[in-house]
């Protein structure tokens with residue numbers, strides 16, 4: 100059997116490794132846009148306070164996966180899925196232009212969600228969703244530090260990642276202003292008491308937190324960028340952090356059923372019986388996306404066992420909790436992210 104996996108995040112890599120351990124004979128090919136290896140996405144939000152992050156974030160170089168019998172095609176993009184022919188079209192370094200599959204695992208993850216009013220300004224802001232993004236941010240920041248300037252950042256969005264990034268930049272010595280639309284931080288996850296505690300922790304680390312902010316646009320002014328609310332404020336750079344968007348485009352174009360994510364049943368199977376979806380991109384029948392490391396690894400290991408004939412029961416989500424990685428913050432009340 101030839102199994103093709105699209106994506107080298109925790110979903111794709113965990114599945115590939117587990118399936119390899121179950122099955123010695125099947126051909127496993129993992130295709131990814133990435134070039135740097137399999138890395139820890141959660142560590143992105145500690146990307147400024149850790150000097151060696153560009154190396155220490157790598158969990159496994161692709162050559163190590165290749166050595167364990169997984170054919171990794173890196174720096175390549177799958178541009179379409181032909182369900183009739185059971186093949187995927189590939190661009191990049193591969194000699195082949197299309198590759199046949201018996202089973203296809205779509206683990207394409209998610210990109211940063213950009214609110215539609217911000218889209219016309221996308222050249223004016225950064226996001227922090229991938230190692231490529233982090234490298235661009237670190238390079239920009241280093242340029243300012245080399246001129247003995249203390250970087251001035253605006254973070255747009257006081258959800259989980261916005262708070263984590265604001266905290267990490269502030270403890271690294273930068274000036275940070277956090278704009279949040281709501282009247283309290285991480286209002287979807289935290290009770291009001293913990294939001295207040297988080298606000299206190301961020302303020303104490305030097306973050307200027309602005310709540311109830313209606314950010315309606317950005318503008319460039321010489322070497323500064325401006326955030327427009329009911330007033331206009333200048334910064335060296337902006338990071339938009341307003342949530343995530345599952346990468347469903349390939350699946351949608353191939354005619355698979357798509358909602359917020361790619362719709363799967365309890366067996367992680369899409370509306371095509373040869374195609375499965377895992378991770379940030381998969382929407383379960385209860386309408387949920389399990390966009391956290393622990394349940395994603397569980398999905399991936401479960402699917403590997405299922406395709407190897409070692410699992411018969413459907414996947415059930417594990418009990419899990421995660422924590423916001425804000426320096427010095429511990430919520431008093433338990434919460435699910």
Ligand SMILES: Cc1cc2nc3c(=O)[nH]c(=O)nc-3n(C[C@H](O)[C@H](O)[C@H](O)COP(=O)(O)OP(=O)(O)OC[C@H]3O[C@@H](n4cnc5c(N)ncnc54)[C@H](O)[C@@H]3O)c2cc1C
Pocket residue numbers: 105106107108109110111130131132133140141142143144175176177178206207208209227228229260346349377378379380389390391392393395421422424
């Ligand atoms: C800053 C940040 C902090 C986080 N912190 C935490 C945390 O503390 N705890 C936690 O549990 N979760 C955290 N998360 C969420 C967690 O990282 C994600 O849920 C998880 O990494 C998603 O894994 P994935 O494999 O589904 O997708 P991804 O990691 O997005 O991987 C998808 C892969 O598919 C590739 N790809 C996409 N399209 C194509 C294509 N057409 N062709 C080839 N390759 C393609 C991409 O390049 C990428 O390699 C955080 C996320 C971010 C961004």
